[in-house]
Amino acid sequence: MLAAWVREFGHLVSSHTDRLNALDAAIGDADHGTNLDRGFRAVVADLGTIADPGTLLTHVGGTVVSKVGGAAGPLFGAFFLSLGDSLGHDPTVGAGRFATGLRAGLAGVVARGRAEAGDKTMYDALAPAIDAMGAIRDLPAMVQAGLRAAEAGRDATTGMLARKGRASYLGERSVGHQDPGATSAALLFTAAANALSPFGLE
Numbered sequence: 001m002l003a004a005w006v007r008e009f010g011h012l013v014s015s016h017t018d019r020l021n022a023l024d025a026a027i028g029d030a031d032h033g034t035n036l037d038r039g040f041r042a043v044v045a046d047l048g049t050i051a052d053p054g055t056l057l058t059h060v061g062g063t064v065v066s067k068v069g070g071a072a073g074p075l076f077g078a079f080f081l082s083l084g085d086s087l088g089h090d091p092t093v094g095a096g097r098f099a100t101g102l103r104a105g106l107a108g109v110v111a112r113g114r115a116e117a118g119d120k121t122m123y124d125a126l127a128p129a130i131d132a133m134g135a136i137r138d139l140p141a142m143v144q145a146g147l148r149a150a151e152a153g154r155d156a157t158t159g160m161l162a163r164k165g166r167a168s169y170l171g172e173r174s175v176g177h178q179d180p181g182a183t184s185a186a187l188l189f190t191a192a193a194n195a196l197s198p199f200g201l202e
């Protein structure tokens with residue numbers, strides 16, 4: 001199921017590459033979609049052989065760090081590396097361990113990029129989603145709550161003034177544009193919701 005999640009995220013990144021580049025063109029350098037797509041094509045290409053959750057996701061994180069450029073590469077990489085470390089080698093991942101793992105992933109992003117709430121980054125989609133998920137113990141309901149909160153957090157970045165990354169160079173001119181990293185981060189939760197349905201979990 002975790003491999004299906006990562007694979008679905010790769011598909012969504014591919015189908016949203018132009019949209020992510022266009023968002024980045026407005027407040028950055030127009031490469032966010034291309035960066036992620038390159039990295040996740042490499043990730044998806046060698047997903048098949050990996051045995052347990054921790055090994056799978058730390059492998060994903062390592063590939064993301066080495067293949068995704070820009071600011072987002074190390075940040076998404078840190079997310080998957082910390083998630084993988086948290087999940088470890090136990091093959092069973094229930095809702096509680098997944099929520100704890102996601103929280104560790106977010107902590108990895110913060111350790112790397114020092115973003116805080118309202119800085120107009122991927123944090124503003126990830127943090128509310130993971131907070132919403134922590135309170136729920138049913139996996140499909142948890143993922144749906146995370147998706148709703150991630151999309152609301154993503155939408156709220158439009159009104160924010162960027163205080164981290166390339167968009168922060170624009171100051172007031174960053175206001176009025178949706179953050180590309182928050183947009184791709186929200187796709188993690190769309191991917192999770194989509195990945196559950198073939199397992200009869202919706």
Ligand code: ADP
Pocket residue numbers: 024028029031032033035069070071072073075109112113114115120121122123164165166167179180181182
């Ligand atoms: P670059 O800005 O180097 O071209 P990308 O375009 O791939 O990198 O990614 C830009 C995204 O990275 C931003 O939209 C933002 O969400 C995210 N980002 C930038 N800096 C930080 C940070 N310090 N913490 C969290 N996210 C960040």
Ligand code: MG
Pocket residue numbers: 024028029030031032070166
């Ligand atoms: Mg960019």
